[in-house]
Amino acid sequence: MTELVRQFADDPYRAHVPLGxxxxxxxxxxxxxxxxxxxxxxxxYLEMLGxxxxxxxxxxxxxxxxxxxxxxxxxxxxxxxxxxxxxxxAGSDGDEVLHAPQGDAxxxxxxPPARFAVAxxxxxxxxxxxxxxxxxxxxxxFRSRLDGLAASARYRVRTWVDHAPDDLLDSLAVAHERMSVxxxxxxxxxxxxxxxxxxxxxxxRRTAAMGRTTLTAAAVAPDDTxxxxxxxxxxxxxPAVEQWDTIVLAAHRGHRLGMRLKLENLVLLEAxxxxxxxxxxxxxxxxxHMLAINIDLGFRPFALESVWQRP
Numbered sequence: 001m002t003e004l005v006r007q008f009a010d011d012p013y014r015a016h017v018p019l020g021x022x023x024x025x026x027x028x029x030x031x032x033x034x035x036x037x038x039x040x041x042x043x044x045y046l047e048m049l050g051x052x053x054x055x056x057x058x059x060x061x062x063x064x065x066x067x068x069x070x071x072x073x074x075x076x077x078x079x080x081x082x083x084x085x086x087x088x089x090a091g092s093d094g095d096e097v098l099h100a101p102q103g104d105a106x107x108x109x110x111x112p113p114a115r116f117a118v119a120x121x122x123x124x125x126x127x128x129x130x131x132x133x134x135x136x137x138x139x140x141x142f143r144s145r146l147d148g149l150a151a152s153a154r155y156r157v158r159t160w161v162d163h164a165p166d167d168l169l170d171s172l173a174v175a176h177e178r179m180s181v182x183x184x185x186x187x188x189x190x191x192x193x194x195x196x197x198x199x200x201x202x203x204x205r206r207t208a209a210m211g212r213t214t215l216t217a218a219a220v221a222p223d224d225t226x227x228x229x230x231x232x233x234x235x236x237x238x239p240a241v242e243q244w245d246t247i248v249l250a251a252h253r254g255h256r257l258g259m260r261l262k263l264e265n266l267v268l269l270e271a272x273x274x275x276x277x278x279x280x281x282x283x284x285x286x287x288x289h290m291l292a293i294n295i296d297l298g299f300r301p302f303a304l305e306s307v308w309q310r311p
Contacts, residue, residue: 016032043081044080130305217261262297
């Protein structure tokens with residue numbers, strides 16, 4: 001609950017609109033709508049849409065979606081993107097399946113979230129693979145693997161917990177901004193997020209207020225600017241870790257920085273909180289390079305996430 005309260009607190013960069021469906025005093029459905037506070041932005045994202053199991057097929061989800069669409073239009077965001085989760089092994093031989101425009105993964109056309117989205121005019125724009133890594137007591141293994149990455153030795157790696165070094169703030173903001181549009185996006189209209197040093201600090205404060213610990217490893221180029229970074233987010237009171245953004249800027253690719261950064265942050269993870277057992281990550285199904293790194297590290301399939309947009 002602390003996370004939700006803090007997430008919906010006043011945010012100067014991103015609007016958050018929580019929606020709830022009530023039957024009397026009982027909350028039976030929820031949705032969360034977000035968009036960039038940028039006059040040029042035209043897309044809103046429905047980050048969450050759910051109805052309690054015993055109240056499904058009563059039109060509650062449809063009512064929440066319709067309200068979200070209306071709010072987004074009124075806010076000048078006519079394009080709405082929504083997401084849904086599916087088991088990694090959903091479907092069987094003979095099932096009709098849906099393909100995203102890019103990548104090889106599929107989901108059953110008969111999955112309830114897929115039927116819900118298609119019936120309301122949304123098209124499947126991307127599939128993300130959700131993967132999990134058993135990370136407990138593996139720091140020595142990760143350190144050993146780091147020793148074999150001398151090809152990227154001209155880049156320094158700096159790590160920190162929660163608070164980025166002042167001297168990296170400006171170039172770290174550039175890397176965050178590129179992350180918003182450089183990651184594979186399939187047919188989804190992800191829009192540019194405008195970042196500067198103030199937004200980096202605001203994001204740190206907001207995340208800390210949610211009770212999370214944030215671990216970052218950044219590659220620093222010879223000109224002392226951030227060439228790439230990766231972030232692990234540790235929710236309070238959980239054995240799990242979420243892999244957040246990972247990016248290597250285009251000019252610095254080809255030096256195995258992605259693998260090096262992830263290994264450095266996994267070593268930092270055990271040094272910071274050895275009780276954490278698992279790391280979850282989300283990757284576009286067409287992002288072959290990052291998926292190869294994760295498979296090499298030992299990530300295994302956990303689920304699929306579908307992303308939809310009304311054409």
